[in-house]
Amino acid sequence: EPEVTQTPSHQVTQMGQEVILRCVPISNHLYFYWYRQILGQKVEFLVSFYNNEISEKSEIFDDQFSVERPDGSNFTLKIRSTKLEDSAMYFCASSLQGYNSPLHFGNGTRLTVT
Amino acid sequence: SQQGEEDPQALSIQEGENATMNCSYKTSINNLQWYRQNSGRGLVHLILIRSNEREKHSGRLRVTLDTSKKSSSLLITASRAADTASYFCATCPSGTYKYIFGTGTRLKVLA
Numbered sequence: 001e002p003e004v005t006q007t008p009s010h011q012v013t014q015m016g017q018e019v020i021l022r023c024v025p026i027s028n029h030l031y032f033y034w035y036r037q038i039l040g041q042k043v044e045f046l047v048s049f050y051n052n053e054i055s056e057k058s059e060i061f062d063d064q065f066s067v068e069r070p071d072g073s074n075f076t077l078k079i080r081s082t083k084l085e086d087s088a089m090y091f092c093a094s095s096l097q098g099y100n101s102p103l104h105f106g107n108g109t110r111l112t113v114t
Numbered sequence: 115s116q117q118g119e120e121d122p123q124a125l126s127i128q129e130g131e132n133a134t135m136n137c138s139y140k141t142s143i144n145n146l147q148w149y150r151q152n153s154g155r156g157l158v159h160l161i162l163i164r165s166n167e168r169e170k171h172s173g174r175l176r177v178t179l180d181t182s183k184k185s186s187s188l189l190i191t192a193s194r195a196a197d198t199a200s201y202f203c204a205t206c207p208s209g210t211y212k213y214i215f216g217t218g219t220r221l222k223v224l225a
Contacts, residue, residue, distance in 0.1 A: 004156075031211065043157065043202060043215035056212045091156055098211040099144045100164060103204075105156035 002026045006092050006106035013082055013113055021077045021109045023092030032075045033093040033103065034067065036060075043091070049075065050098065082113045117141060118205055118216030126222045133190040135219040137203030138183075144206040146179055147213065148188050151200045160188075160201075165208075195225040 005024045013019050025032050034046040048055040049067055066078045075094075079086055089110050093103040121136045137146070145164045149157040163170045163179045163186065170177045176189040190197055200220050204213040 033212070035215070042217050045212050045214060048212050050211065056210060058212075089154075093157075099206045100162070102147060102159035102162055103149075103157070103213060104159065105149075107156045108154075 004092055004094055004104050004106035006090075006109050008109060009107070010110045011112070013111070015084060015113055016081050019079050019082055019111065021079075021090050021092075021111070023075045023077075023106055024073050025075055025092065025094030026104055027073070029094035029096050029104070031055075031095045031098050031101075032067075032069070033095075034077045035091045035093065035105075036088040037091065037108075038088045046077070055098070079111075082111075084113050087111055087113045117207070117214045118203055120201070120203060120216045120219040122219060123217065124220045124222070126224065127193060129193060129195055129223055129225050131193055133193050133197070133221055133223070135188045135201050135221070137186045137188070137216050139186075139203075139205045139214075139216075140184065141205070142208040143181075144208055144210075146177075146186050146206075147204045148175075148177060148186075149202045149204060149215075151202065151218070153199075157202065190221075193221075193223045195223050197221060198223045 007022045032049040037043045047057040047061045089108045091108045093105045095101040117140045147162045148160045151157045161172050174191045179186045200218045202218045203216045
């Protein structure tokens with residue numbers, strides 16, 4: 001069964017550094033998402049992406065964050081200048097349709113900012 | 115309350131018993147979904163129920179949706195130790211293309 005893959009599985013970075021988290025969604029899916037989960041807490045919506053542009057974003061998704069689909073397969077989340085509070089598990093997801101369609105999640109990238 | 119709040123926060127039952135988890139939300143929705151998350155892993159989709167549906171079954175799972183009360187329940191029958199995980203409801207508010215996840219219920223099934 002096709003799956004969403006995320007790399008790296010764990011990223012350690014220093015405060016103020018830029019990080020890029022990578023995702024390969026399921027190939028025929030059209031909608032892409034990033035979520036984050038701070039350890040043991042709720043899963044928070046960051047951004048949705050369709051047709052090469054952001055559909056919706058949360059208040060968390062400020063100017064420090066950006067997303068890109070640089071080619072036909074990858075979907076990336078960039079954090080320009082990481083803060084300690086950015087430490088979390090970041091999940092990428094994709095879906096065939098915008099709604100009434102299940103989300104397929106990757107296994108996440110654990111980001112640790114020191 | 116938040117959009118998507120599960121109750122109880124934690125549940126511990128014996129293998130073979132049924133587990134019921136509830137979800138409440140605030141806005142009108144396109145659909146509601148339930149997901150499962152094993153510790154440290156990604157979320158796995160379990161079931162989707164549309165706003166015009168009242169009940170749905172999938173194997174040992176039964177989901178109900180009451181849009182008048184803005185609530186849903188997930189019933190897992192004949193639970194197994196392998197059902198131990200966190201369970202989340204996710205709602206897609208009407209007019210949006212984002213899913214808002216609840217706070218989750220941590221289910222522990224004792225063998």
